[in-house]
Amino acid sequence: MTQLLLIEDTPSLQMVYESVLRGAGYDVVSAGTAAEGLQHFRKIRPLVVLLDLMLPDRSGQELMCDFLELEPETNVIVVTANGSINSAVEAMRNGAYEFLLKPFNEQRFLHAVENALADGARARGQRPRHTTNDALISTFVGSSSVMQEVYDRIRSVSRSMATVFITGESGTGKEICAQAVHSTSHRASGPFVPLNCGAIPSDLLESEVFGHLKGSFTGAIVDKPGAAAVADGGTLFLDEICEMDLNLQTKLLRFLQTSMIQPVGAPKPHKVNVRIICATNRDPLEEVRRGRFREDLYYRLHVVPIHLPPLRKRGGDVVEIAEVSLSQFAREEGRSFHGLSDEVKSLFRNLSWPGNVRQLLNVLRHVVVLNDGPLVTLDMLPIELHHERERLASPFAPGATVEQAKPHITLDGLMGMTLAEIEQLVIEETISRHGGSVPKAARVLDVSPSTLYRKRESWAKTGKNGA
Template sequence: MPGRLLLVEDTPSLSMVYRQVLERAGHPVISASTLAEARAQIGVERMRLVMLDLQLPDGDGLELLDELHRDRPEVRVIVITANGSINRAVQAMRAGAFDFLVKPFDETRLLSAVQNALATAPFVPEAAVEAETGRDGFEGFIGRSTAMREIYRMVRSIGRSTATVFITGESGTGKDVCARAIHAVSARAAKPFVPLNCAAIPRDLLESEVFGHLKGAFTGALSDKPGAAAVANGGTLFLDEICEMDLSLQTKLLRFLQTSTIQPVGSARATPVDVRIVCATNRDPAEEVRAGRFREDLYYRLHVVPIHMPPLRGRPEDIIEIASANLAAFAAEEGKTFTGFDPEVSRILASRPWPGNVRQLLNVLRNVVVLHDGPLVTADMLPVELSLTEAPPAPVAAPAAAAVEPPAGSNGARSAGNLSDRIAPLVGTPLAEVERQLIEATIEHCGGSIPRAAKVLELSPSTIYRKIESWAAGQRQAGA
């Protein structure tokens, strides 16, 4: 194994301990306690790996990281940071560090990080990463927006590490795709990727699903079953919807993260496993902690390297690209002849807010392909709800609601007056009756079209239909 390991640590006692552990494991080590000493050693020695403390007497360790990243991209860097400086560690990862260690760390964690760094493929220069992310997609993603190019760069950096990753984002933004991409670019890519949806498994079975069970451990346990953590040994365990996990199981997950061992249900013996944890949620994890639904200590254990998936409305330039790629795939699956979208459909797709994000867009495209045929997708093929709820253009006149004729008996002559004059006829009227009068007047103004009225009122057409049915039922009961 040519090349040595450079340890840059200014605390003599820690430097001695780290060096002894590394040398016992067969890694030749050169020590430095300042940036100046480290630069001198790098100038005369062939280094394969640098372990770099960020707080040094003569400067910031990130300075040396930047220099290595620019001039010696083949050298891997593991940064060392004090507890409570996670943001600095994340900053270092984004600057090109391979991994980071938070003091205090044990011998196993130290050696694992070093071995992973030395065993992986050569460091990919930033120029190569930029060239790769400039393509149409990246590891299952589609899109070339600035927001997605940043995600690609982060995934590439995070993938080189063994640190726990916490993915957040709205439903349908691609958190699962992100987790798979992190695994695919990591040194664990050849090992299993095991996804587990914490919200889809009954609470009393979740512990068994994660940690496994022995035959006879509970009613229905007819044979030994390895849990997801054991199946993922050597690879990545993806815990989706982590904030849905029961508090009692959160305690066991925390112990698993601290000890790297699992204890199947019914077993008296713990078994060591080597698993990288990636978790995701569509909730605000900090808010879940404040509400007492998620353990604070587990949150800080998991929330090491955060990555937030942008909503589709935040990258509108990617919408047509995503739609085109999936239209072609769905058409091939269904044996249809679609080749693209007409201009009106492209405008509708690009202007819609997409609250369900990419998942909602794909559902719309699947609906179109199943029910119609091409070659072009036209506006009449789109689901009715899509064209009704697209984001309206910026108003150039008074809002549509202002043009609605007032209901009979509401003293429309006063409508041009101030707010008090306009609402005076309604004072003393129950709110439900005011709502009914407004909805009925809007429907009349829209020529009896409930979909058009719904668009003016910013409601779903189904909401108005339900209200009309409830009003009719009320009249029938009154007549009876």
């Protein structure tokens, strides 16, 4: 018999929960107040606590924090009314294992308890590490303040079953972040299964996620377990989640609610114990507004958000990452590099890095393969970085404002031009420096894109378009 602690102040609900749990073979200790619940907790140290967030004598959030301070491996399932979902999400971010919104069905209730007990027993059995930056550095490199916030968020969700939603530009390391969440959790010994939703044709994605049986469709020559089944006991990472077909989004939502999967061609579903982490380089709320992503699925997935900052916002991290990666690549390629020249460090700090960390790693690999140190110098860098360096020296470099550019403009080149001609020169040069993107140029010039479109249309009509 496994002992659970139930804290629910409504007598009728307490009786219902007790009946369901005992009917499933669980030993339950109940309390109606926070004080009584804390007293029982200190005595029995349960693996799992079922906690109503609305208690008469104290905040359920505060009580949960006390539990986790006393016994960090305890899995707390918070229970709250449907109108208090924000409180449940906040509890998940503070370390709750799972949340249940009233009313919920018996199957959902027992499944949450079963998963929490399984993960709790595994955690107490192996006494999982409480990771610090040292463990995270094995995958992430960087000590900037923005990355410290990312590390803190990863550690805060390590004991939870909460779905993690990672956002960030392409190349910022979203899969590395997902692996870090997995490796610092109680599921670290289980599988980590990544699936790129944008790289698989929509007609095959359902089979990739949920599996299929032999003969269920043309080409299904053998039974195939889907990623959700392979990830049983571990973590399923759904990258580029916003690329998922709307019909499959419906099935994913059902899976999240029931933990049941039904392979294509299978007569009935079966249950798996999987934690979901997803990621996208798009704005998920914008995808919801455009009707490309289900709103109910968004709120089910967007429990613990983690945003990875672009490399250009990480300060000195770019040099730190470059030096660590340079050392690794030099070992792999048998080269004698041991650092970056001061000029290269300065350039790296000032580049915009549109491809983020992925671009930086490609640059360093290029340098190491074609050169042999001992320092990375400017002449070793690929040609595209030299073009970027030239743009940085230009008064109309990407990201520069007109005010920032003024000290670099020589009047000799502008003398004799009308104010309208100077305006057109500035606008067209800024658009050109941003790859022809009018919206990007508008942000730099601090005007609306419609203003630039209108001016260019006017110039085209008068034959003065310099684009």
